[in-house]
Each structure stands twice: as C-alpha cells, then as structure tokens.
Amino acid sequence: MQLHDLELSALQDRIAAARADFEAFQALKLHLDMTRGKPSAAQLDLADAMLGNLGPQDVFTASGEDARNYGGLQGLPEVRALFAGLLGAPPEQVVVGENSSLALMHDCLAWAMLHGVPGSTQPWSRESAPAFLCPSPGYDRHFALCEAFGIRMIPVPMTGEGPDMDVVEAHMRDPAVKGMWCVPLYSNPTGEIYSPETVRRLAQMPTGAPDFRLFWDNAYAVHHLTPDPAVLEDILPACAQAGHDDRAFVFASTSKITFAGAGLAFFGGSPANVGWFLEMAGRRSIGPDKLNQLRHLRFFGDAEGLKRHMDAHRAILAPKFDAVDAALRERFDDLAIAQWRRPRGGYFISVDARPGTARKVVTLARELGIALTPAGATWPGGHDPQDANLRLAPSFPPLEDVRTASQGIALCILIAALEAERDARLNS
Amino acid sequence: MQLHDLELSALQDRIAAARADFEAFQALKLHLDMTRGKPSAAQLDLADAMLGNLGPQDVFTASGEDARNYGGLQGLPEVRALFAGLLGAPPEQVVVGENSSLALMHDCLAWAMLHGVPGSTQPWSRESAPAFLCPSPGYDRHFALCEAFGIRMIPVPMTGEGPDMDVVEAHMRDPAVKGMWCVPLYSNPTGEIYSPETVRRLAQMPTGAPDFRLFWDNAYAVHHLTPDPAVLEDILPACAQAGHDDRAFVFASTSKITFAGAGLAFFGGSPANVGWFLEMAGRRSIGPDKLNQLRHLRFFGDAEGLKRHMDAHRAILAPKFDAVDAALRERFDDLAIAQWRRPRGGYFISVDARPGTARKVVTLARELGIALTPAGATWPGGHDPQDANLRLAPSFPPLEDVRTASQGIALCILIAALEAERDARLNS
Numbered sequence: 001m002q003l004h005d006l007e008l009s010a011l012q013d014r015i016a017a018a019r020a021d022f023e024a025f026q027a028l029k030l031h032l033d034m035t036r037g038k039p040s041a042a043q044l045d046l047a048d049a050m051l052g053n054l055g056p057q058d059v060f061t062a063s064g065e066d067a068r069n070y071g072g073l074q075g076l077p078e079v080r081a082l083f084a085g086l087l088g089a090p091p092e093q094v095v096v097g098e099n100s101s102l103a104l105m106h107d108c109l110a111w112a113m114l115h116g117v118p119g120s121t122q123p124w125s126r127e128s129a130p131a132f133l134c135p136s137p138g139y140d141r142h143f144a145l146c147e148a149f150g151i152r153m154i155p156v157p158m159t160g161e162g163p164d165m166d167v168v169e170a171h172m173r174d175p176a177v178k179g180m181w182c183v184p185l186y187s188n189p190t191g192e193i194y195s196p197e198t199v200r201r202l203a204q205m206p207t208g209a210p211d212f213r214l215f216w217d218n219a220y221a222v223h224h225l226t227p228d229p230a231v232l233e234d235i236l237p238a239c240a241q242a243g244h245d246d247r248a249f250v251f252a253s254t255s256k257i258t259f260a261g262a263g264l265a266f267f268g269g270s271p272a273n274v275g276w277f278l279e280m281a282g283r284r285s286i287g288p289d290k291l292n293q294l295r296h297l298r299f300f301g302d303a304e305g306l307k308r309h310m311d312a313h314r315a316i317l318a319p320k321f322d323a324v325d326a327a328l329r330e331r332f333d334d335l336a337i338a339q340w341r342r343p344r345g346g347y348f349i350s351v352d353a354r355p356g357t358a359r360k361v362v363t364l365a366r367e368l369g370i371a372l373t374p375a376g377a378t379w380p381g382g383h384d385p386q387d388a389n390l391r392l393a394p395s396f397p398p399l400e401d402v403r404t405a406s407q408g409i410a411l412c413i414l415i416a417a418l419e420a421e422r423d424a425r426l427n428s
Numbered sequence: 429m430q431l432h433d434l435e436l437s438a439l440q441d442r443i444a445a446a447r448a449d450f451e452a453f454q455a456l457k458l459h460l461d462m463t464r465g466k467p468s469a470a471q472l473d474l475a476d477a478m479l480g481n482l483g484p485q486d487v488f489t490a491s492g493e494d495a496r497n498y499g500g501l502q503g504l505p506e507v508r509a510l511f512a513g514l515l516g517a518p519p520e521q522v523v524v525g526e527n528s529s530l531a532l533m534h535d536c537l538a539w540a541m542l543h544g545v546p547g548s549t550q551p552w553s554r555e556s557a558p559a560f561l562c563p564s565p566g567y568d569r570h571f572a573l574c575e576a577f578g579i580r581m582i583p584v585p586m587t588g589e590g591p592d593m594d595v596v597e598a599h600m601r602d603p604a605v606k607g608m609w610c611v612p613l614y615s616n617p618t619g620e621i622y623s624p625e626t627v628r629r630l631a632q633m634p635t636g637a638p639d640f641r642l643f644w645d646n647a648y649a650v651h652h653l654t655p656d657p658a659v660l661e662d663i664l665p666a667c668a669q670a671g672h673d674d675r676a677f678v679f680a681s682t683s684k685i686t687f688a689g690a691g692l693a694f695f696g697g698s699p700a701n702v703g704w705f706l707e708m709a710g711r712r713s714i715g716p717d718k719l720n721q722l723r724h725l726r727f728f729g730d731a732e733g734l735k736r737h738m739d740a741h742r743a744i745l746a747p748k749f750d751a752v753d754a755a756l757r758e759r760f761d762d763l764a765i766a767q768w769r770r771p772r773g774g775y776f777i778s779v780d781a782r783p784g785t786a787r788k789v790v791t792l793a794r795e796l797g798i799a800l801t802p803a804g805a806t807w808p809g810g811h812d813p814q815d816a817n818l819r820l821a822p823s824f825p826p827l828e829d830v831r832t833a834s835q836g837i838a839l840c841i842l843i844a845a846l847e848a849e850r851d852a853r854l855n856s
Contacts, residue, residue, distance in 0.1 A: 036498070044496040048484040051719070056476040068472040068687040070464070098526045100713040107712075110538050114553070114577065125542070125553065141711075148711045149542065259496040262719040283569075283576045284535075285528040291479070291690040292717070 001334050003354075003421045011425075015418045022368070022415060025408050030369035032405040037188075037347035038396040039260050039313075046312050047258040050299040054291060058298065067290035073282055074274075079264070079293040085303060086221040086252035087268030088234030095277055097265040098288055101253035102141055104267050105215060108249055109149055111280045112178070112213070118246050118272040119211040124178055125150075132215075133171055133180035135163040137350060137378030137389045139188040142181045142217070146380070151178070153380035158190050160341075162198035169201065175208035179215055185232040186220040189350040189378055189391040191343025193230045203238035203247065214239075214248040220346040221252055222310045225318045230344050236268065245270040254296060256347065257309065264296055320394040320402045324349050327406030328413075337417045338410075348391050350378070351409075355386040357416035362390070364412035370405050429762055431782075431849045439853075443846045450796070450843060453836050458797035460833040465616075465775035466824040467688050467741075474740050475686040478727040482719060486726065495718035501710055502702075507692070507721040513731060514649040514680040515696030516662030523705055525693040526716055529681035530569055532695050533643060536677055537577055539708045540606070540641070546674050546700040547639040552606055553578075560643075561599055561608035563591040565778060565806030565817045567616040570609045570645070574808070579606070581808035586618050588769075590626035597629065603636035607643055613660040614648040617778040617806055617819040619771025621658045631666035631675065642667075642676040648774040649680055650738045653746050658772055664696065673698040682724060684775065685737065692724055748822040748830045752777050755834035756841075765845045766838075776819050778806070779837075783814040785844035790818070792840035798833050 006014070059067045062078045074080070075096025084091045097104050111117075113125040124130045131152040134143060146153050154171055156163045162184065171177055182202070184194040194202075202214060216235050224230070239247040246269070254263035267277055300306045325342045328351065332338055340351040353361050358375035365372045373391045376382040392409065394402045434442070487495045490506045502508070503524025512519045525532050539545075541553040552558045559580040562571060574581050582599055584591045590612070599605055610630070612622040622630075630642060644663050652658070667675040674697070682691035695705055728734045753770045756779065760766055768779040781789050786803035793800045801819045804810040820837065822830045 038498055041494060041497075044494065045484070047496075051482045051484060051487070052480050054479050056473070056479060059479070066469060066472065068475075068689055070466055070683070070688040072689070099717045100715075103713040110542060114538060114541060141714075144711055255498070259719065260498040261496055261500070261715055262717040280576075283572055285531040286569075287528075287689055289527045289690040289717070289720070291687065292720075 002336055003417060008422070008425060011418060011422055015415070015422060018411060018415045018418060021411055022364075025368050025411065028369075028404075030404065030408065032369060032397055032401050032408075033371040034392050034394060034397065034402075034405050034409070035371050035373045036396070037256070037393045039256055040316065040396050040398070042316050043313055043395070044259060046309060047299065050258055050295045053298045054295055058294065059291065061290065061294070067294050070286045072287045072290050073278060073285070075288060076290055076293050076297070079297050082297060082300060082303065082306070083252070083254075083264070083266055086218060087250045087266055088218070089236050089250060089268035093236070093268055093271060093274050095267040095274060095281070096288055096293055097267060099253075099255070099261065099263050099265060101217065101219065101251040101255070101265040104251055104265050105142070105217065106145055107280070107284070108215070108267075108277070109145055113149055115280070117211050117213060118276050121210075127176065127178070129176055130178045131174070131176050133163070133168060133177060134380045135181065135187070136380060137189055137384070137391070138181060139183060139217070140377045142215070143380045152176075155380050158187065158192060160192055162187075162192060162194035165198055165201045169205050172205050172207045172212070177207070177212065178209050179213045181215050181217065183217045183219055184235070185218060185230065186223060186343055186346025188219065188346065189348035191341055191346050191348065191350060193232060193344070196233045199233040199235060199238050203235065203244060204242040212247065216248045216250045218250060218252045219256070222306065223256060223313070223347070224310065224345045225314060225321055226344045236270065240270070246272050249273060257306070257313075258296060258299070262292065264293060317395060319399055321349065323399060323403040324392055324394050324406040327403065327410050331407070331410035331414055338413050347395055348393055351390045351392060351413065352386075352388045353390055353413045354417040354420055355388045357413070357420050358384060358387045358390055360416040360420075361409070361412045364415060365409055368408045368412065370408050372409065430764055431845060436850070436853060439846060439850055443843070443850060446839060446843045446846060449839055450792075453796050453839065456797075456832075458832065458836065460797060460825060460829050460836075461799040462820050462822065462825070462833050462837070463799050463801045464824070465684070465821045467684055468744065468824050468826070470744050471741055471823070472687060474737060475727065478686055478723045481726045482723055486722065487719065489718065489722070495722050498714045500715045500718050501706055501713070503716060504718055504721050504725070507725050510725060510728060510731065510734070511680070511682075511692070511694055514646060515678045515694055516646070517664050517678060517696035521664070521696055521699060521702050523695040523702060523709070524716055524721055525695060527681075527683070527689065527691050527693060529645065529647065529679040529683070529693040532679055532693050533570070533645065534573055535708070535712070536643070536695075536705070537573055537579075541577055543708070545639050545641060546704050549638075555604065555606070557604055558606045559602070559604050561591070561596060561605060562808045563609065563615070564808060565617055565812070565819070566609060567611060567645070568805045570643070571808045583808050586615065586620060588620055590615075590620065590622035593626055593629045597633050600633050600635045600640070605635070605640065606637050607641045609643050609645065611645045611647055612663065613646060613658065614651060614771055614774025616647065616774065617776035619769055619774050619776065619778065621660060621772070624661045627661040627663060627666050631663065631672060632670040640675065644676045644678045646678060646680045647684070650734065651684060651741070651775070652738065652773045653742060653749055654772045664698065668698070674700050677701060685734070685741075686724060686727070690720065692721060745823060747827055749777065751827060751831040752820055752822050752834040755831065756838050759835070759838035759842055766841050775823055776821055779818045779820060779841065780814075780816045781818055781841045782845040782848055783816045785841070785848050786812060786815045786818055788844040788848075789837070789840045792843060793837055796836045796840065798836050800837065
C-alpha cells in the first residue's frame with residue numbers, strides 16, 4: 001500500500017501509534033552507533049593468532065632477505081601472490097603498501113595532480129577543471145579526496161548493477177573527466193554488484209581524456225555475506241582486452257580481513273601503471289613494513305586459508321545484516337515507505353527513505369540515542385538531491401544492539417514518512 | 429706533508445708501491461658494500477623481543493581503545509610521550525606515522541605544493557620557482573624529493589658546526605626560498621652537530637617567504653657513538669622564542685632504533701603545523717598501525733629503556749667507525765691527502781678526497797669489489813662541484829669486512845691522489 005492511499009484519519013492513527021512506540025524507545029535511553037563500517041571485536045579476535053606468529057627465526061622472506069631491514073618497495077612476492085586474487089592481477093602487477101588503501105588512493109591522486117599519470121601530457125593540477133564521475137550514493141571518503149584536491153564531482157545514478165552506463169558514457173566524451181570512483185563489488189553503500197556488462201562497458205568506452213583512470217576500489221573483494229559468493233569480472237583483463245591497458249588503478253586491503261588498523265593495502269595495475277606507482281613510491285619511502293606482510297602470510301598460508309577466514313567473518317556478520325533486514329521488513333510490512341536491498345556482501349545497507357526525510361530520520365534517531373551517518377554523506381559535497389539516502393553500518397555493535405537500533409531506525413523512517421505525508425496534505 | 433712537496437721520483441715510487449698493494453687487494457676478490465646506512469643483523473637482533481611482545485590481551489591502549497581497529501590518527505598518547513624527546517616537542521605536538529620519516533617529509537612537501545602550509549597565500553606549486561636551501565654534502569633522498577617536486581636546490585656549504593649561516597641568511601631574503609633541509613645532529617654525511625649559535629640563527633633569521641619551513645630531519649637524535657653524547661638545541665622552543673612558532677617541521681623515526689623496515693616515524697611541530705598535518709593526513713588514512721606502536725611501547729617501557737637500547741647499538745657500531753678511522757689514518761699517516769672527521773654519532777663518515785678524484789676513487793673501489801655510493805650523490809642534482817666527497821657507510825657489513833673495505837678505500841683515495849698529482853705535473 002502507498003501512503004497516499006491511506007485516509008487522513010488512518011494516517012493520523014498511525015502517527016499516534018508510531019509516536020507512542022517512539023516514546024517507549026526513548027525510555028530505553030539507548031547509546032547505539034551505526035555510523036561506520038568497523039569490524040567488531042569478535043571479528044578482530046579471528047586474527048589474533050597473527051599477533052604472535054613471527055619468531056626471531058621467522059623474519060626471512062622466501063628469497064632469504066631479512067624482513068626486518070630496509071627495502072622491498074613492491075612488497076614480498078609471496079605476499080603479492082597470496083593476495084593477487086583481491087586485485088584480479090598477476091603478482092608482478094601488485095604492490096603492497098602500508099595499512100590503508102585509502103592512503104594509496106590519496107597518493108595516486110596527489111601524484112596525478114603533481115606529475116600526471118602514464119599517458120598524461122601535463123599534471124592534472126594544470127588542467128582547467130579536472131572532474132571525476134562519482135556513482136552516488138557512494139563512499140564519503142572518496143568524495144572528500146576529490147574535494148581536497150579541487151576535483152569537480154559529477155554524480156552518476158546507480159542502477160542496481162552498477163552506475164548508469166548511458167550517463168557515464170555521455171560524460172566520458174568530456175576531456176576534463178579524468179577519473180571515476182568505483183566500488184565494483186558490494187558497492188558502498190548500495191551493496192550492488194557491477195554486472196559483467198557494466199565492467200565491459202567501463203573497459204571499452206571511449207574517453208575524451210587520454211589519461212582517464214578508473215579508481216577501482218575493490219574494498220569488499222572477499223567480503224561475502226552469502227555462501228554462494230557473487231563473481232565480479234576482473235577489470236584489468238577487461239581493459240587490456242579493450243586495448244585500454246592503463247585505464248584502471250585497482251585498490252584493496254585487509255583492513256576488514258585481519259586488523260582494521262594493522263592490515264595490508266594493495267595497488268594493482270598494468271605494468272606501466274605499476275612502474276609509475278613504484279617510481280613515485282620509491283621517492284617517498286625505502287620500503288614497506290615487511291614483518292606485517294610475513295605475519296599475514298604465515299597466518300593465511302594460502303588462498304584457501306583466506307577463504308576459510310572470510311567464512312568465519314560471514315558467520316559473525318550475516319546475522320547482523322539479517323537483523324537489519326528483518327527490522328525494516330517488519331516495520332514496513334504493509335506500506336511502501338522505504339527502498340533497500342539485502343546486500344550479498346560488503347559492510348553497509350543503503351536505505352532510501354521517503355524523499356525529503358533523510359535528515360529528519362537522522363535527527364529522530366539521535367533523539368532515540370542512535371547515531372547514524374549524517375544524511376547526505378553518501379553524496380558528493382554532502383548533498384543528496386533527494387534527501388532520501390541513509391547508510392546503515394551494522395558490523396560493529398553486538399547483534400542484540402543491531403536488532404534494537406534497526407527497530408528504532410525503522411520507526412524513525414516511518415514517522416518521518418507519515419508526518420511528511422500528513423504535512424503535505426494539510427498544506428495542500 | 430703535502431703531495432706537492434714530494435719529488436717526482438718519490439711520487440712515482442709511491443704510485444708503484446700503491447699499485448702493488450692494489451693488485452694484492454684485487455687478488456682477494458672482495459664483495460663488500462659500503463653504500464647505504466642500513467643496520468646490521470646484529471643490531472636488528474637487539475629488538476627481536478618486539479616480535480612477540482603483544483598477546484591477545486595486550487591490544488588495548490592506555491585509554492582502553494582496541495588498537496586492532498581503525499582510528500587514532502595522531503598516534504597513541506603514551507607512544508607520543510615515549511618518543512617526544514626525539515622531536516624536542518611535547519607529546520601533544522607529536523604525530524606518529526607509519527614506518528618511514530622520509531614518507532612524512534614527502535607528504536609534507538606534496539601537501540605544501542598542492543595546498544600550501546600555515547601562513548601560505550597560495551600552494552607552493554603556484555610560486556614561479558620555489559627553492560630549498562640544501563646544506564651540502566647532504567642526504568641524497570632529500571635532494572631527490574626536491575627534484576621530483578620541481579623545487580630548485582641551492583647548495584650551502586657546511587662549516588663543521590652546521591651550514592654557513594652567513595650564506596643561509598643572505599639567501600633567506602629571497603621570498604622564493606620556501607624551505608631548507610637540515611640534519612642537525614650528526615649530519616648526513618658529515619656527522620657534524622649544529623651549534624647552539626647555528627640553531628639560534630636558524631630560528632631567528634628573517635625570511636622573505638612568510639611560509640618558509642625548516643625541514644628538520646632529526647634522524648640521529650639518539651644515535652650516539654660516544655658515551656658522552658652531544659646535546660642539540662631543540663628547534664621548536666628556539667623558533668617559538670624568536671616569534672617564529674611555525675617555522676620548523678621536525679621528523680624522526682625508529683628505523684635505526686628497532687627495525688629499519690618496521691619502525692615508527694614521527695612528525696613534530698607547532699600546534700598550527702600539527703593541526704595542518706592532521707587535517708591533511710586525515711583525508712589520507714583513517715589511522716596508523718597502532719599495534720606496532722604498542723610493540724614499541726612494551727619493548728622500551730620508558731625513555732631510560734630507549735637509552736639502554738641505544739647503548740647496545742653503540743657497542744656494535746662504534747668499533748666499525750673506529751675501523752674506518754684507523755684505516756684512513758694508517759694509510760695517510762704522513763700525507764695530507766684526504767679530510768675527514770671521526771663522527772660522534774649517526775651512520776656515515778664523510779671523506780673529502782683530493783678535488784677532482786672522487787669519481788675515480790669509486791671506480792677504483794669497484795675494481796677491488798667494494799661498492800661505494802656514487803660520487804656526487806651527496807650533492808643536489810648529483811653534482812659535487814669539487815668531485816671530492818665520498819660517503820662511507822660502515823654499519824651494515826661485519827666488523828672484519830668494514831676493516832678490509834676501509835683499507836681498500838683508503839688505498840683507492842691514495843692512488844687517485846698520487847696519480848692526479850703526477851698527471852698534473854706531467855701535463856704542466
């Protein structure tokens with residue numbers, strides 16, 4: 001049933017009932033946080049064996065180098081081989097960084113602005129108004145980087161199988177469009193999976209800028225919430241096949257695999273892009289923390305070990321996502337008030353509330369003691385043109401808290417929608 | 429005795445004797461490397477307890493945060509307090525980075541170029557020809573950063589107690605001079621110690637650029653080679669006293685204290701500079717590897733523990749520096765052929781060979797199987813105007829190898845000088 005099918009009196013009754021529920025919730029004096037995609041303590045515990053798995057005899061790499069000393073800019077070959085699957089790249093086209101893939105994206109952008117990338121005729125900072133396509137809703141920290149570097153952001157709608165490629169291809173003719181943010185698997189926050197067709201079109205499309213780059217943030221490459229994981233087409237072979245070998249910078253990390261503060265970050269790309277990255281990175285540092293690389297290697301052993309580890313994460317995470325989904329379904333059973341999908345992986349649930357009410361929902365939730373990501377945060381410049389999108393992050397709180405918070409959030413979405421409908425009728 | 433005091437026949441005799449020694453050395457078929465300031469395995473062993481000193485119960489910070497998770501951008505307060513002495517700054521004016529102070533210098537330069545620093549009216553990349561003063565000989569990786577960022581380098585001679593301040597102050601009037609590299613304690617490579625007067629003048633001097641910065645690389649803050657360590661005046665209080673609070677960016681690391689590949693790097697500065705650094709760094713990463721911070725904290729305990737640890741380094745390093753000094757003295761006993769100082773700390777011995785012969789010395793050493801840093805590497809652009817300076821790095825090879833290599837190097841310096849003197853006479 002749509003809200004506008006309700007009689008005004010029925011609407012008023014529902015508002016009264018919902019407000020009564022709201023007061024009951026307020027009496028609970030909650031302090032719940034659903035803002036950021038942080039692993040829970042139980043998830044971090046899964047990697048605790050990594051804390052003590054390097055003895056004084058274990059500090060040597062496969063080639064016999066002492067991992068305690070300087071060097072090894074690209075990362076250990078055996079570690080690159082272990083994680084190559086996250087990048088969809090052969091190990092020789094992978095670089096291991098420190099603990100943050102965001103840092104690698106920042107550095108690629110900074111170097112592009114200062115020096116340009118392979119194929120550039122000048123540094124991006126010399127272009128009159130460099131722009132990035134920003135599939136939206138998207139990741140707020142991507143957008144913050146563009147803002148910091150003075151890169152214009154062009155929102156592109158999502159379709160359920162990635163960005164709207166007709167819109168993307170239309171913008172691509174503009175040589176000012178230098179890049180595009182992509183979280184291709186379990187997109188942050190919508191959870192959608194770029195279809196093979198989307199990946200193919202991104203690889204093949206003509207671009208006005210000869211040095212255009214996909215910033216391919218494969219943050220959730222192995223972060224499945226179902227036993228039958230989705231398969232994402234690898235972007236690097238797709239680009240190579242299309243004759244656009246250098247089109248994609250690929251990023252990943254183990255922040256949500258081992259320790260969020262002490263994982264490994266990865267860069268993958270064509271030989272030319274990797275050569276460029278290493279040239280830039282080689283000025284910046286003599287080499288990464290190879291002991292932490294060895295800890296990861298000893299802990300997982302091989303790709304099968306990594307898969308088993310992610311199954312253990314799934315056992316902790318999936319019930320939390322189920323709890324959010326159940327709470328939303330329960331509250332909206334007979335009314336089409338909000339749209340959301342149950343993601344098959346990743347860290348977020350994206351909910352579109354009634355347009356014009358997202359900010360109100362966040363305010364109402366705060367009154368219940370539930371912290372939500374600010375409305376608009378998932379849009380470039382913090383501006384959601386519909387004021388509809390909410391990003392829920394259920395990973396960190398315990399399951400029982402996720403359940404309670406989700407019920408509270410659903411209630412806030414309902415109240416905001418009902419009262420907006422009422423106000424619209426009374427004002428018309 | 430000076431070379432020119434020798435009769436030609438005596439010169440020829442000495443050349444013949446030295447060349448005979450050279451052939452004897454060649455027969456040893458050496459493979460020795462005196463190029464980079466890397467800690468030896470024995471030094472790295474000193475920190476091996478750090479590998480296993482964090483159990484699953486030890487991952488919490490003093491304030492109870494879980495160090496395995498995201499956050500803590502500035503670094504743990506207890507770790508900042510432990511290492512504040514390296515920076516000469518209170519803990520609240522210290523930031524802990526990842527494993528490389530060079531990376532922090534790179535990032536400060538990149539951000540200055542893209543955004544400017546506190547006090548800038550525009551990004552440094554918009555200046556017509558930004559320049560840095562480069563005390564020379566100096567650290568090749570500093571100069572490589574300037575080169576990469578298109579920053580003009582102005583060499584400044586060293587005096588034995590830091591850069592020639594009359595030259596520095598004369599250049600300072602030029603508003604294009606945005607920065608200056610300083611390794612104030614045990615300078616790389618000359619080993620000299622900036623005098624209190626030098627530090628004071630650097631802090632007080634008027635500058636043409638309102639956003640001028642000292643890049644104060646205190647790489648060897650606790651790396652003493654004598655039991656009575658030198659005392660360096662802290663630059664931050666000196667700047668504050670002179671009313672130039674924001675003048676210095678201070679850098680340090682534990683790369684040559686714990687593990688060269690897996691240490692901690694530090695930034696220190698005025699409150700405004702630290703605020704700026706954290707604003708920039710906060711876009712780049714959600715936070716550093718706090719587990720590695722805790723490993724360092726548990727390992728040292730306090731400043732006294734750090735001091736004891738550095739005494740153990742000194743016991744390994746001092747004999748190697750002694751060996752170099754002894755080999756040079758032995759070979760040059762009666763001839764004033766080369767100038768060098770016995771450093772009281774740091775990682776290098778800087779030798780000035782006869783002008784015009786440094787390249788020849790490196791070539792001769794290679795013929796003996798001894799790798800030396802390329803001649804000129806210690807000068808901006810790789811250009812030593814005198815072709816005289818050689819940088820010897822005795823830390824990495826075992827003591828016996830350092831002794832042998834130093835004898836070989838001294839021989840090469842001697843041969844190059846003798847033959848240059850002979851050639852000069854024969855051509856005159």
